[in-house]
Amino acid sequence: MPPKKKSIPVHSLPDKYKGGIVVGRMSASNLPLEEASHSHRHDFHFFIIQEKGTTAFEIDFKKHIIKGSAVLYIHPNQVHRFLKTKGAEYFGLLINNESLNAEYLNLLEEIVPAEPLAIQGGRLSIIIDTAVLCIKAVERKPDSIYHALLKDTCNALVALILSHYLENVKPAEKFSRFETVTKAFKTSLEHNFTYLKRPSEYAKLLNISSPYLNECVKNATGNTVSHLIQHRVILEAKRLLYHSNKSVKEIAAELGYDDYPYFSRLFTKVVGMTAITFRNKNLD
Structure with missing residues (x-):
């Protein structure tokens, strides 16, 4: 494990990419592994299209191995790093919130955490063709509508990747009322878990009663609202x-717990070991 830092590093797009978009082609030989192999977050959305080869990632304590042609989406919140790669060739798209279509931004929240998805045939061909088109759009800097052209082309690529992921998610029109409420709760939880810890606070945000929120979440997930709140906090x-x-x-305070002993008990209850034991167990 590389030396720990005071906080989790957050990688930003270089200043020269003022449009909030970077797209390009990479291979195992020119991947910046020294930097990418250290655990980090991004302040942008990261899409990887692997044409061939093998790549191993670690995303939030889970190892993913991508073999052959596949796509992978990494959300800005997720802590990740490259582990190793062999004979891999990729397209990469880095895009910030401001450059993403608002509808796509909402849909991306529905697929997190995203698993790598194999991709073949005609779907692979159109995604690669669109990625190549994005790279060609980058080369049109003298164009008077350069930024709009690049943004629209890259959003088309995002849409194609999203559609592949969404095939594995139930369509919104088929959601039960329980699933609809639970989806809204999870979105609210992701934005507020460091501030709001009580089910009643989320029920108030959603303009429903606490018992009804708990009924919906329990039916949709098998877990209580409190369970999901606690597990989201403990993941962080x-x-x-x-x-x-x-x-x-310091971590307890950052996550909104002034009562340090309570936080310590909560961590032990959820994880099955103390926070110190968890840290020591994961040291190399």
Whole structure:
């Protein structure tokens, strides 16, 4: 494991990419592994289209191995790193919130955490053709509508990747009322878990009663609202324990817990070991 930092590094797009978009072709030989192999987050959305070869990633404590042709989406919140790659060739698209179509931005929240998806045949061909078109759009800088052209072309690529992922997600029109409420709760949870810890607070945000929120979430997921809140908080705690050198007390405060002993008990209850034991167990 590389040396821990005070906080989880967040990689940003270089200043020269003022449009909030980077797209290009990479191979195993020119991938910046020294930087990419250290755990980090992005402040942009990262799409990888692997044409061939094998690549191993670690995303939020889970190892993913991509073999052959596949796509992978990594959300800005996810902590990840490259582990190794062999004979791989990729297209990569880095795009910030401002450059993403608003509808696509909402849909991306529905597929997180995204698994790598194999892709073949005609679908692979059209995605690669669109990625090549994006790269050609980058070369049209003298064009008077350069930024609009690049943005629209790259959003078309996002749409194609999204459609592949969404085939594995139930269409919204087929959601039960329980699933619809649960989806809204999970979106709210992702934005508020460091501030709001009580089911009643989320029920208020959604303009429904606490018992009804719990009924919906229980029916849709098999878990209570409190369970999902606690596990989302603890996922963030695990990220910080593993990837930073912040103390447990600092992590508790960052996650909205002034009562450090309570946070420590909660971590032990959810994970089955103390925060210190978790950190020590994951040291190389």
